[in-house]
Amino acid sequence: MKTLYMTTLASALMLLGACDDTLPSGQNTTGPEAWDTATSDTAEQRPGSPYLTQLDWSCDPATGDWNYYAQTEGWAGFITIDIFETGSSVPWEEYHDLVNVSWDEQGTWDQWDVTLRHVDGPGSVIPGQSTLFTCGYHADDSLTWMVTTYDESGEPFDCAVFGQRPSYWISDRGYRDCLNWN
Secondary structure, three states: OHHHHHHHHHHHHHHHHHHOOOOOOOOOOOOOOOOOOOOOOOOOOOOOOOEEEEEEEEEOOOOOOEEEEEEEEOOOOEEEEEEEOOOOOOOOEEEEEOEEEEEOOOOOEEEEEEEEEEOOOHHHOOOOOEEOOOOHHHHHHOOEEEEEEEOOOOOEEEEEEEEOOOHHHHHHOOOOOOEEOO
16 A cells, blocks of 8 residues: 555656646755754654654675665655765765665554665666665765655655765755764
């Protein structure tokens, strides 16, 4: 049931975006100033909202494949991971969606996952399927990640950053309310 809803929601959002390029009230394309991350004294946690509760990542040195996992409290409409090579003078960036793999029927939690296969050239990178980043060099001191949850209406809701330079997302790009998971 939830998979069907997620597919329908994604299709509706794509159609809406094709028809109207205006943003819903309160949504900001340059930073999540309106996002409710419940990180400040004034933020209130709303029951059933997609707060990040767990983030895990790994890279298999034998295959070069990366795996990302996130869990939320409450159902998320979708989750994205933005990867930026902050440790390079010629940075590469990638944007991927995680896949909903498990959820509680009452809507109290969601689990999301994606495995990205390593490829050798920029033209071979497919969002949600493959990555240019390698385990060794990139995993050590080169990458900074931002994971963002969106509620079931498609509004950005919560975010967390981790990696080489969290300030890239938090300060430089204006995502001040994102949690620093380093």
